[in-house]
Amino acid sequence: MPAASTETAPLDVPRGLAGVIVTDTALGDVRGREGFYHYRHYSAIELAESRSFEDVWYLMFHGELPGRAESAGFAARTAALRHLPPEVREALPGIARAGAASGPLAGLRTALSLLGAAAGFRPVYDLDAGHRREDALAACAAVPTVLTALHRLGQGLRPVEPRDDLPFAANYLYMLTGREPDAARASAVERYLVATVDHGFNASTFTARVVASTGADTAACLVAAIGALSGPLHGGAPSRALDTLDAIGTPDRIDGWIRAQVLAGGRIMGFGHPVYRTEDPRSRMLRSVAQSFGGPLADFAVQVERQVEAILAELKPGRELHTNVEFYAGVVMELCGLPREMFTPTFCAARMVGWSANILEQAEDSKIIRPAARYVGPPPPQPVPAP
Template sequence: MPIDRTAPVSVDVPRGLAGVVVTNTVLGDVRGLEGFYHYRQYSAVDLAQSRSFEDVWHLMVHGELPDAERAVVFAAETAALRRLPEEVRAALPAIAAASGPSGPLAGLRSAMSLLGAVKGFRPMYDIDAEQRRADTMAAAASVPTLLTALYRLGRGLKPIEPRNDLPYAANYLYMLTGSEPDAERARAIEQYLISTVDHGFNASTFTARVIASTGADVAAALVGAVGALSGPLHGGAPSRALDTLDAIGTPDRIDPWIRERVLAKERIMGFGHPVYRTEDPRSRMLRGIAQQIGGPLVDFAVEVEQHVEAILAELKPGRELHTNVEFYAGVVMELCGLPREMFTPTFAAARVVGWSANILEQAQDSKIIRPAARYIGPQPPVAVPTMA
């Protein structure tokens, strides 16, 4: 008999689940109308300005900021997890070669799967909370090592082993370039990493939690999150924002270039956010970091930002459109010497901590995430045609 489409089997929600609350969390929140977001009870921007990346990592997975003694211990614990198992190291050249133009983020998906298998990660459904936490720590600490090794191998360079004596951000830059970074640039990247650790139920975090809700292992959840992050509409935008600056080229071209795109209703990469209706606090902080470093690129970026907002106020009055985190993140990473193909992977090196915290929280809930879809195809059932 035909399906009764009027039966109350589902609840209508906004397209893309926008604004739909799917669970409770103690990890943080994004207040789009206020231009504010936080990790647990602390302003994320305040944390980026005053604490280390390792301190924020501790906060996310252990629920509290460490005191001075515990901070030293935790930093040492995470540093000791940076080295890769030999089986993973041996496979990285092949993974880098296979990834080809897709780059290190694509390679990370394969490498993370292998890491989970080599380390014997078991389904989270079958292990206790302490083992889950240990698995997330081991996986997260390996991400910078994997990404930098894949990048260097892809360019015919030898991977550089991690150093236990360097903090997370400085070690990441060291493994990428082979040189110990100066304090200013290491701190700039550390602040960027802290500012992007977590950001509500974004696409990659939600993906990680959906997979975690099935009871799968930590590596499976992280691989799914990396896949979601790779999309240009999510984490794949920092380099594209710089491409916008390149396309404009010179100050005299700002107005005509921006006007043409606004009138054509084209997306301007680096501007706008699905949650914020005011200035993105991450962008504001990163603009300040960029201005501390200084240079022509920073001056040009600020000028472009001002022109975009002025043109929008003229052509689309009442519409709020500000720079998002990708715009000045790209500027900061460029100033600190990161190649553009490593911008989104660097984002992943930060967000893996937020994913880990969300995975751990989701694993405490035995309810699988299983939404519904509204069927709008031909009315069933239709007789299956016989083959002529």
């Protein structure tokens, strides 16, 4: 078979680049066999349980956790960036109407492109590290405002302006509902947001880095990442795990429903992960958060998890299938009052920080990402037929 045309000798790699190392990173890693992942040199779960979203944002951008004064200054600085430029704010009603069927995540792509233009984002290739970071800060801070405004406009409600005095997670819930959240719900959402900031070289993160390697502006890189996240094979939807709980309905139906699904070759939403071969640490943490609220939904979710794992161990021996982040993320967000159509956008609001950190890191490397492909069509050149 003829080799692909390229300057260097082509290498055959697994489909989907599975397991292929394409670059070095200091941002973090996922160790699937251990059930562990980290941001910089800290356990991501420990960070979620002990530090604010703003502190982790600072860590991803600066490489170290902030001291008390730095933490307060960074929180105040990013809070001031939550307010949208007039050009973006005035365009949101039209974006919401045009994308009514698609939802806030699709509308975010348009709004983020407009934000980049209105804020004067320039190609990362032309900027120094400080200016790149400023653009990334502005984008990450504005996205929750855009997402909540698009959601409310889609519901026939007026957007809620951000409050500079509230932390990131509390302000997000406030803009979504119009009410300042209680401490327990704000804390639960914050832990979820921290736990989903980054997760290795997934498809959307790699997409952001590919675009950054061309030298494009930060908004273009982030819009590309959102496009990758929107695919059902990547972003998923925590609401689908709740749909499974709804379909099962009651404890006495768990065994029969799950067995029927597995034997029919169906997928149990919220179970299994392409990287983890043990329990997803995010799921373990979010189970604890859900149980801290208590109530029928949390209790039922735990019962379903235990029975599903037992049935899967029986019917699919040798395979490690546990709950992934989607299962308990859906439960936690439901308990915190988030509408199901905002589950994936909420994930996106957190992942903006991870994508941006990867963009900043990639921008330090001037080499464009340009792999090769093997041509498998009819042998060229063929005669061009007459018209």
